[in-house]
Amino acid sequence: MTTLLEVKNLKTHFFNRKKVIPAVDGVDIKINKGETVALVGESGSGKSITSLSIMRLIPSPPGKIVDGEILFNGTDLAKLTENQMCQVRGNDISMIFQEPMTSLNPVLTIGEQITEVLIYHKKMSKKEATRKAIDLLKMVGFSRAEEIIHDYPHRLSGGMRQRVMIAIAMSCDPKLLIADEPTTALDVTIQAQILDLMKDLSDKTNTSILIITHDLGVVSDIADKVLVMYCGQVVEEAPVEELFNEPLHPYTVGLMESIPSLDGDADRLVPIQGSVPSPENFPKGCRFAPRCPHAFDRCLQEVPSLMSIDGKRSVRCFLYDKEEATE
Amino acid sequence: MTTNVENKLSLSNDEKSEYLLEVNNLKKHFPIKAGILQRTVGHVKAVDGISLHVKKGETLGIVGESGCGKSTAGRTLIRLYDPTEGNIIFKNQDISKMSEKDLRRSVRKNIQMIFQDPYASMNPRKTLKSILSEPMITHNLYDRKGRDEKIAELLERVGFNPSFINRYPHEFSGGQRQRIGIARALALNPELIIADEAVSALDVSIQAQIINLMKDLQDEFGLTYIFISHDLSVVRHISDRVGVMYLGKMMEMAPKADLYEEPLHPYTQALLSAVPVPRKKGVQTRERIVLKGELPSPANPPSGCVFHTRCPMAMDICRKVVPKFQEVKPEHFVACHLFQDK
Numbered sequence: 001m002t003t004l005l006e007v008k009n010l011k012t013h014f015f016n017r018k019k020v021i022p023a024v025d026g027v028d029i030k031i032n033k034g035e036t037v038a039l040v041g042e043s044g045s046g047k048s049i050t051s052l053s054i055m056r057l058i059p060s061p062p063g064k065i066v067d068g069e070i071l072f073n074g075t076d077l078a079k080l081t082e083n084q085m086c087q088v089r090g091n092d093i094s095m096i097f098q099e100p101m102t103s104l105n106p107v108l109t110i111g112e113q114i115t116e117v118l119i120y121h122k123k124m125s126k127k128e129a130t131r132k133a134i135d136l137l138k139m140v141g142f143s144r145a146e147e148i149i150h151d152y153p154h155r156l157s158g159g160m161r162q163r164v165m166i167a168i169a170m171s172c173d174p175k176l177l178i179a180d181e182p183t184t185a186l187d188v189t190i191q192a193q194i195l196d197l198m199k200d201l202s203d204k205t206n207t208s209i210l211i212i213t214h215d216l217g218v219v220s221d222i223a224d225k226v227l228v229m230y231c232g233q234v235v236e237e238a239p240v241e242e243l244f245n246e247p248l249h250p251y252t253v254g255l256m257e258s259i260p261s262l263d264g265d266a267d268r269l270v271p272i273q274g275s276v277p278s279p280e281n282f283p284k285g286c287r288f289a290p291r292c293p294h295a296f297d298r299c300l301q302e303v304p305s306l307m308s309i310d311g312k313r314s315v316r317c318f319l320y321d322k323e324e325a326t327e
Numbered sequence: 328m329t330t331n332v333e334n335k336l337s338l339s340n341d342e343k344s345e346y347l348l349e350v351n352n353l354k355k356h357f358p359i360k361a362g363i364l365q366r367t368v369g370h371v372k373a374v375d376g377i378s379l380h381v382k383k384g385e386t387l388g389i390v391g392e393s394g395c396g397k398s399t400a401g402r403t404l405i406r407l408y409d410p411t412e413g414n415i416i417f418k419n420q421d422i423s424k425m426s427e428k429d430l431r432r433s434v435r436k437n438i439q440m441i442f443q444d445p446y447a448s449m450n451p452r453k454t455l456k457s458i459l460s461e462p463m464i465t466h467n468l469y470d471r472k473g474r475d476e477k478i479a480e481l482l483e484r485v486g487f488n489p490s491f492i493n494r495y496p497h498e499f500s501g502g503q504r505q506r507i508g509i510a511r512a513l514a515l516n517p518e519l520i521i522a523d524e525a526v527s528a529l530d531v532s533i534q535a536q537i538i539n540l541m542k543d544l545q546d547e548f549g550l551t552y553i554f555i556s557h558d559l560s561v562v563r564h565i566s567d568r569v570g571v572m573y574l575g576k577m578m579e580m581a582p583k584a585d586l587y588e589e590p591l592h593p594y595t596q597a598l599l600s601a602v603p604v605p606r607k608k609g610v611q612t613r614e615r616i617v618l619k620g621e622l623p624s625p626a627n628p629p630s631g632c633v634f635h636t637r638c639p640m641a642m643d644i645c646r647k648v649v650p651k652f653q654e655v656k657p658e659h660f661v662a663c664h665l666f667q668d669k
Contacts, residue, residue, distance in 0.1 A: 042530040157621050158393075187392035187557065189618045192601035196617060214530065217603035244605050258535035260564030262587065262604055268542070269564065271535035275500055 004208050005031040005054070005176055010068035012046075012053045015061065021279045023049045023063075025232040028306070029210075031176065036202060036209040038223035038240075040216065040255075044276050046232040047212045051178050054210075055095055056085050072176070091121045094169035098181035100161035104153040110137075110164055111149030117171045136167040140197060159190035163197065170201060177202075180212045195222055216259060220244055228252050231287040232279065234306060238313035248315040250292045286318070294319060346416075347519060347551050348404070349380040353413035353423075355396075355403045359626060371626045373399040375575035376413070378652060381519070386545070386552040388566030388583070390559055390598075394622055396575040401521050401555045405438045406430055417519070436466050439512035443524035445504035449496045455482075455507060456492045462514045481510040485540060502533035509540065516548070523555045538565055559602050563587055568658070571595050574633040575625055577652060581659040591661045593640050632664065640665060 012024040024046040031037050039047045052058050053065055056077060070077040077088065089095075097103045105113060114136060115129035124132065130149065137145035140163040153161055162182060169177055179198065183191040199222060202209050211222060219226055219240065226243045228236040228251065236249040247253045254272035274291045277283060283290055289299040298318050307321060308314045356370040374396045381387045391397045402408050404415050406422060415423040422434055439462075442448040449458055459478045463469055469477060479489050485506040496504060505525065512520055522541070526534045542565065544550060556562050562569055563583055570580035571594065579592040590596045597616040618637045623629055629636050635645040644664050652662040 042532065159621060187622075188559070188601040189392065189597060190621075192603075192615060192617055195603070215603070216605045220605045221603035255531060256605065258531045259605070260535075260538070260560045262560045262563060262599070262602055269535035269539055271539060272532035275502060275533060276530070 002033050003030055004033050004035075004073065005029065005210075006069075006071040007050075007054065008069045008071070010050065010053055010070065011066045012049050012058055012063060013066050014063045019280050022232055022282070023279055024053060026068075027229070027232075027234055029227060029234075031208050031210060033175075034202065034206045034208060036199075036211065036222055036224050038219040038226045039210065039212045039229060040214065040219055040226060041229035042214060042255075042276060044231075044279070045229040047229050048180055049232075050229070051095070051180050051210065051212050055089060055093060055178065056080070056082075087121075090117055090169075090174075091172045092174055093176045093178060094172070094174040095178040095180065096162070096165045096169050096182050098184050100158065100165045100185070101153065103165060104161060106153055108152075109149065110151055110153065110156075114149070114164075114168050114171060117168055121172045132171070133167075136171055137164070139170070139201075140164075140167045141193070157190075158186055159193060162186060162190075162194055166194075166197065166201070170205070170207070173205060174207060176208045176210065178210045178212070181214070182211065183218060184213070184215070191218070198222065216244075216255065228255070231277065231282055233287065233316065235288065235316045236314070237306070242313055248309065248313070248320060249288075249317050250294050250319070251288045254291075286316075345382060346380045347383045347418060348553075349414075349416040350404055351378050351414045351416075352376045353378070353400070353403060353415065354411045355399050355408055356411045369626055372575050372628060373625060374403055375625075375628070377570075377572070377575075377577040379570060379577065379580065381551055381553060383518070383551055384545075384549050385567040386554055386565055388562035388569040389553065389555045389572060390557065390562050390569060391572035392557060392598075392622065394574075394625065395572040396625070397555050397557075397572050398523055400572065401440075401523050401553060404553075405440065405519075405521055406434075407440075436515045437517050438519045438521065439515060439517040441505075441508050441512050441520060441522040441525045443527055445501070445508040446496060448508060449504070451496055454493050454495055458496070458507065459511055459514055462511060466515055468515065477514065481513055484513070484544070485510045500533075501529055502536060505529060505533075505537050506540065509537075509544070513544065513548070517550070519551045519553070521553045521555070524557070525554070526561060527556060527558060534561070541565065559599065571598065574623065574628055576633055576662065577660075578634065578663070579659075579661045580652075581656075581661075585656070585659050591655065591659070591666060592634075592663050593638050593665075594634050597639075632662070 007027060007029040010024055010027045014021040014023055027050055039050060041047045054070055058065065065078050111130060111133055114133040115126065118124045118129040118132055133149055134145045137148055142148050183194050186194060195218065198209065201207060213219060223240045226238060226240050227234045228249065230251050236252050247256055257270040258272060260269060272291050285301050286299040286304050289295040292299065304316050304318050306314045306316045309320060353374060354376050355374040356372050358367040359369045359371060360366065361368045377400060389397045389400065403410050410423050413423060414421055417434060422430065456478060459481060460474050463474050482489050487506065526537050529537060545552060554562060554565050566583050568580065569583050569586045571578045573594050579586065579595045590599055597618050600614060600616045616639065620637050623636055631647045632645040632650050635641040642664060650662045650664045650667055652660055653667065654660050655666045
């Protein structure tokens, strides 16, 4: 398999007058062609900032990519000019967001919004673009596509709007689709439709997907590989089945135990103690140490690195350090 | 529930006291106004004839997708909205037509609510102390000293340091704010608490803390909860019985094990199958039933069974006749023609 996107040691920091806020602090991601990778974490973990950094959509100032490379097909996106980046966005990499109403323009018809992309990137004529737009809407499951293109976004429901967003995102056959919480605002039955649609499209067109979510259920449904983020760092990376069968990092374990199950009856949930520290004052050692039930002295002093386990997965925790084991 | 209201009201005293809250055929329709004269041109049937009962000390979960009327139901049954039709019997007293003054005197104190967004439901200019003492002042409970003691006790109970008492809501995190929301609801020693999406805005690790807290408080004070949520796993965890709503109607209601293991209504089956479950090796996942189409508008609901437009099992009769909400197994109610008495 060939690598499509490789993010190396990405650091996106935000600056205000006095403080530096390390929202993303050394993230590595590798996505192969046709692969679906999920980025999971709670609010404030830096997962959305990571995806916005890949798209170079970080408002600057106050934000800045201070270090790292974003290699897309060998080109470092972090070094492109804004003009060059415009050719990549929507064409090679496209993005869908959580709230489809705020990402669609309320005063343009659905048709105008889809054809805009095609006319800009593919240099199509208006007529060709309209024909293609109808095809795209049919592909995402609209039966009355010829009528829908004349409608405005407010006439559509949340699920339909998200399908329009997917149609726009897929219009130029992107190689990578970034989906930032694409189903969070939707009901479960509609969420099931959208996830099925995304899986179908990725199978048919061999598009890679980077999905950002906080819902472990969604992850296990759609992803091939999972990265768990906590406080701006990846704490665990594993193929999806391995992660759910045997989570290694205490944070991943804690997350899984916090979720009530749909099928079993646990008497009591086991929450993670405390709350996520604010990025202004991350703990000195391991960032999870103050909440970790297994923390020992070393965790409070040193920052663990992402250690590879069996060559297949990796974890950022001293519990899996070979030096510790031999002592 | 086919028994009509008169029958229910003539029950013996013993049977009456079994239920803390009983609701019969509750309806809430909102008028749609249009034109220069603002004439009523139709109604949004947000809640369209639901019946339920809650026993003392139990938790009733209400699940449904957005727009199914679950929040309106929650608000109507404690008279934050005036019902269009139907009875609400709280502690053997019909409160559906009670005046606002009587409500405040005898009922409000006993029913409290916890909201989804604790920040939006608190005055940002008030300190924690005045937020918590306000309900006690309104209901004339305790003197100043008694209130301070009560506040200290409440804060400790929900896991707060009493020194936080002069802080403002913005100084707290989401989970802490929800604890304040719970403390405020408890300030009047209520019997019934309606929690409307109380944990939906929280991260999973914080959500688990709040759910555990709510369960502990229930055991300690013998509280009764109506827990409204769209999250089927959370509802299963916290509830004793669960009701499923769709388009203003109750489709199915049963003890939670029954409902989740053997859902009868095709909508409940589809809803449960749609929830993505973190999979482990060897754990069977449900066959997913993907519903076609979208939720119809509650201003113009389909004829017959409201679900027939999306139901994979729809028959002719479903288009014409509204199914009754019937008890098909002990405590297991369902409104579907597949299970109607012939």
